[in-house]
Amino acid sequence: MITQCKGVLQDLQTCGIESLPIDSGDALPLCPVSIEPQSGTLQPGVDCRPETLAEIEAELTDCKRCALCHGRNKLVFGVGNPHAQLVLVGEAPGREEDRQGVPFVGEAGQLLDRILFAMKLDREQVYICNVIKCRPPQNRDPSPEEIASCEPFLQRQLTAIRPRLIVTLGRFAAQTLLRSQEPMGRLRGHWHEYQGIPLMPTYHPAYLLRTPSGKRDVWEDMKQVIHRLREEQ
Helix, strand or coil, X not given: CHHHHHHHHHHHHHCCCCEECCCCCCCCCCEECCECCCCCCECCCCCCCCCCHHHHHHHCCCCCCCHHHHCCCCCCCCEECCCCCEEEEECCCCHHHHHHCCCCCCHHHHHHHHHHHHCCCCCCCCEEEECXXXXXXXXXXXXXXXXXXXXXHHHHHHHHHCCCEEEEECHHHHHHHHXXXXXXXXXXXXXXXXXXXXXXXXXXXXXXXHCHHHHHHHHHHHHHHHHHHHHCC
């Protein structure tokens, strides 16, 4: 049986076919098929099952990858639909988020819920997380070292979710993911990309609490998001 399988794989490689799809109930990535060129033996297969959010979160339990671990109460991983079409990414947890372990639960979170409601969405349909999973002291901007420690986990979250669109909330999240120092006034309202996913920057709900006039701009941004979500269905 093994000899027959090797023969089939060698024939496929001769035809230029380097990967095969897995037939299962879930959509899985293509699994590379490789044969040792000299010995002709099959190489150990790779795990083609995408990791789950629960597995990524478990890896972050008791995380001590940066100094933020010393001051946190709870790590704030993310909440929402693990198969969401839309992911909203903020900066880092605040005081209430650090206390409860859930992103966007304070007054700014209530405003975010109202924005989602206006979009005919709720927290059960989207996924909400932050670039940084632990609260920086006095809510300061995270350092480059803290970003380097945490951003790979955001990337893995996005790989697990596979959303159609990302919305960044606030200056820090937008500038970090886009590797840009452009002000929010220039970034917002225009489509960008992060990890190959279309991204729309908009103002943070906390900013809107201080500057209500920004709500009109945010709604213009969200209308673009709504249109694109409907367009790609």
